[in-house]
Amino acid sequence: EENKAEGDSGTVDVMAPCRQLLTELEQHEAAWPFQMPVNGRRFPTYHKVIVQPMDLHTVKERLESDRYKTRDDFCADVRLIFSNCDLFNEDDSPVGEAGHAMHTFFEERVTQLWGD
Ligand SMILES: Cc1ncccc1N[C@@H](C)c1cnc2ccsc2c1
Secondary structure: OOOOOEEOOEEOOOOHHHHHHHHHHHHOOOOHHHOOOOOOOOOOOHHHHOOOOOOHHHHHHHHHOOOOOOHHHHHHHHHHHHHHHHHHOOOOOHHHHHHHHHHHHHHHHHHHHHOO
């Protein structure tokens, strides 16, 4: 869906880079723990510790339903995935290591795309 902003040459899709970056995150080899919401039955303490769960599928649904008005809104939800991961998982655990790898990759791409 095109963004409503009118440039001089028609609409400008300001969220296109976010969709591209989300696809790269989904395809990353370390994305496996973050594709879908954490299952509370498999991890009964998770929702006691993590007050705002987030995952890549939820980010995709929000992006596709125009819930993000700026790229900062998008980045804040993606960063929530990694802060939740840091809080619940040991650094030297498989999920913890995957979270660090994904977070490093994400911040490097944010700098390349938006360079601020
Ligand atoms: C990101 C995260 N944080 C804390 C706990 C879980 C997870 N991920 C889930 C998908 C997950 C992560 N690892 C395993 C291993 C067997 S089932 C399963 C499910």
